[in-house]
Amino acid sequence: MLDVVNLRHTYGEGPKAHQALGGIDLKVSEGELVCVVGPSGAGKSTLLRSIAGLIKPTEGHIRIRDTEITDTPGDLAVVFQDYSRSLFPWMTVEENVALPLRRRGQDRKARRAAAGEALNAVGLAGATGKYPWELSGGMQQRVAIARAIAYRPSLMLMDEPFGSVDAQTREDLEDLVLQVRKDHRMTILLITHDIDESVYLGDRVVVLSKAPARVAGELPVNLPFPRDQIATRELPAFVHLRAEVGRLVRGKEHPAAPATEEENLADAEDTSRSGERPAAG
Amino acid sequence: MIKARTARGVVGVAGLLVVAELVGRSGLIDPKLLPRVSTVLKAAFELIVDPEFLFYLSGTLTVWGGGLLLAVLLGTPAGLVLGSLPKADLAVRPLIEFMRPIPSVVLLPLVTLLMAWDHGIKMTIVVYAAIWPILINTMYGLRDVDPVAKETLRSFGFGRLAVLARVSLPSAAPFVLTGVRIAASIGLIVTVSAELLAGGVDGIGTYMVRAQSGFRTDLVLAATVWTGLLGLVANALLMRVHRWAFRWHVVKSGGLA
Structure with a gap:
């Protein structure tokens, strides 16, 4: 349903120009959850912002359901990392969730009903009348997710959605995304720098190289559903996959001799979770 | 606390x-002088129970309130336009920076020539002085709108005008109100100054000039007390409005300047 063809983007001109995207090809099928990982500064956000129509890419095509994207598509929802800036502090939680539905031409009553339903789905039924700043970070991001669900977009984009919450909250929110996706049959493109997260959540992981970003590799994630924070992460297949993704992110080829399981683990360990990769551009 | x-x-x-x-x-000071x-x-x-003084006071309230209202009606839209069109801002900025420091009372002689309506003359002077904080706070308020908030609404497919109305305006509103609060203080100062300089049929300033010519220093000072209280009450009221209407802003910015 999403088709990105040879997408290139350069910021600025002349000697100061920075090429963020160096020709990206990417497909997302209906109902799929694709995670995009890459080193910091790899242009992941540039890719997402191009798809959302927030910036005009220098070159290339983006099609959603065979319609070329030239402006903001109006049929997708973005969940930003910075929930506290993305939610409107002068509106209650319910009003925040209901606002985009004006674009759907729904009347007040229908908007409120849809907002209530979405808030219920993220476990915030009791917070409708509160203001975002009265809630914890994790709850605020739940509101942002509810806002995206209520809109019923054909595609949900998530830009490092759990980058600003603590580890426990992060796991809860990851499971919430899987739940939402299952209940609402959503198509999701999620951007993260966290290798574990990409493997845990994705049906497929797309790895970007450092800038100018290209697709360094793609790995299908054939892990069973429902996924579980403990059980899934201890599956040998999970450990193997995250090592594979880790290698791709670091730009390492497979070692000539098969690595021992220990080395695999060590490699994966240090590129995952909080491990910050050397900044690339 | x-x-x-x-x-x-x-x-x-x-x-x-x-x-x-x-x-x-x-006994150090002669009570007739001070x-x-x-x-x-x-x-x-x-x-405050003297109908004559209340009549003078009503003149000040009319000029001050009217001038402030006009300054809000002119300054806010101008600030919105200049705040959202950077090119227009660049074009007008030198003019604003030139006009802003001119003490508005120096315009009294000119305006008096152009206008015959006593309250109108003073209101014009008040508008000239009070419009700047409103205009400039509105501009900065608009420029300070969080880009992530704007992008959020844009990403749902909302157009420029919708983003202006639903994100930029509410987000800038507390700044506008702060501008109005500053303008209210300036407006009172200018109103009374204009009355002192230009006289007229009413106004606290006019009252003071008359009391002074009758050597009633006590009345001059008593009127001064009421002027100060007016400013105090206006500021407190606007602060209260701010806290009530923009609680989100007070919480987010960690207090009220």
Whole structure:
């Protein structure tokens, strides 16, 4: 349903120009959850912002359901990392969730009903009348997710959605995304720098190289559903996959001799979770 | 905490009044030139029930309120336009920076020539002085709107005008109100100054000039007390409106400047 063809983007001109995207090809099928990982500064956000129509890419095509994207598509929802800036502090939680539905031409009553339903789905039924700043970070991001669900977009984009919450909250929110996706049959493109997260959540992981970003590799994630924070992460297949993704992110080829399981683990360990990769551009 | 603060403020004011009264009673100062605090306060209480003074006071309120209202009606839209069109801002900026420091009362002679309506003349002067903080706060408020908030709404497919109305305006509103609050203080100063300089049929300033020519320093000072109280009340009211309407802003910015 999403088709990105040879997408290139350069910021600025002349000697100061920075090429963020160096020709990206990417497909997302209906109902799929694709995670995009890459080193910091790899242009992941540039890719997402191009798809959302927030910036005009220098070159290339983006099609959603065979319609070329030239402006903001109006049929997708973005969940930003910075929930506290993305939610409107002068509106209650319910009003925040209901606002985009004006674009759907729904009347007040229908908007409120849809907002209530979405808030219920993220476990915030009791917070409708509160203001975002009265809630914890994790709850605020739940509101942002509810806002995206209520809109019923054909595609949900998530830009490092759990980058600003603590580890426990992060796991809860990851499971919430899987739940939402299952209940609402959503198509999701999620951007993260966290290798574990990409493997845990994705049906497929797309790895970007450092800038100018290209697709360094793609790995299908054939892990069973429902996924579980403990059980899934201890599956040998999970450990193997995250090592594979880790290698791709670091730009390492497979070692000539098969690595021992220990080395695999060590490699994966240090590129995952909080491990910050050397900044690339 | 607020109560403790208020209590300290009361202590400060009362202390100063007591000291001033003691100096007055010490015989160092001729009470005809500078009346004692108690005399002034007594006069102030008498003034507020004196229909003649109330008539003068109403003139000040009309000019001040009217001028402030006009400044809001002109300054806010101008600030919105300049704040959202950077090119227009660049074009007008030098003019604004030139006009802003000109003390508005120097325009009195000119405006008096152009206009025959006494209140209108003074209101014009008030508008000229009060419009700048409103205009500039509106511009900065708009420029300060969080880009992530704007992008959020844009990403749902909302157009420029919708983003302006639903994100930029509410987000800038607290700044506009702060501008209005500053403008209110300036407006009162300019109103009374214009009355002192230009006279007229009413206004606290006019009252002071007349009281002074009758050597009633106590009345001049009593009227001054009421002028100060007017400013105090206006500021407190607008602060209250701010806290009530923009609680989100007070919480987010960690207080009210």
